[in-house]
Amino acid sequence: MEFGLADLEQLVAQALLPLFRIASVLMTMPMIGTQLVPVRIRLGLALAMTAVLFPVLPVVPEYDGLSGQVWVLIAEQIVIGTVIGFTLHILMETFAVGGQLIANQMGLGFASMTDPANGTSVVVLGQFYLMMVMLLFLAMDGHLVIFEILAMSFEVLPIGDALPLSNLYRIALAGGWLFSAGMLMALPAITSLLVVNFAFGIMTKAAPQLNIFAIGFPFTMVLGIFIVWASLTGFGSQYAGFAEAVLELIGNVIREAGRGG
DSSP states (O other): OOOOHHHHHHHHHHHHHHHHHHHHHHHHSTTTTSTTSOHHHHHHHHHHHHHHHGGGSOOOOOOOTTSHHHHHHHHHHHHHHHHHHHHHHHHHHHHHHHHHHHHHHHTOTTOEEEOTTTOOEEEHHHHHHHHHHHHHHHHTTHHHHHHHHHHHHHHHSOTTOOOOHHHHHHHHHHHHHHHHHHHHHHHHHHHHHHHHHHHHHHHHHHOTTSOHHHHHHHHHHHHHHHHHHHHGGGHHHHHHHHHHHHHHHHHHHHHHHHHHO
């Protein structure tokens, strides 16, 4: 069996196209795709995953390495990988939005810090929720599910099939789900704090001589912290529901794109 330089070049060229899709997922997904993980480590993980998946992937057609079609295929793989990684951010940012809403209601909207992963300023409560979500994501093997979806994408959406624009539009519409899910998560705490604010308003109307603002702000803050602590008992099941919805969205987009192709 002869294996020449031309065969080696073709093998490398066929492995590069799956590498672009896998690397795009690792560069954009939460935790692995953050600034805390060096680019070299992410690239090494992408090369390792490509080496593991390449023998079981569908046969990649042969293309001329200098043709414009190859550049189009590379762009398509980057888009598909970015869509998978970006959709995961929707899950994480849902809890950041919910934490922002709760913090504003309890008077902690000014207590913000820099998120070391994304380099943005978020409220402390939102960062607390983000840390819990990331730990739960790893504890529930969410990263393994994403890698399974990534491997499945090569079966239902092989290299050469483009992701339809309708599927990209569906991902864009998922941004509305982000805010609705964040509001759903924060609704119990917001409702409880709203009742407390109504009670202070009634007290202010009934006894104007009382300095309600002096005790209302710290009382609302302490009560908000207690409500957040009490709501942690059902946080796991709430996260599991949101994670299932997001992972199902990713799977459905890939499957529908494969059927459409």
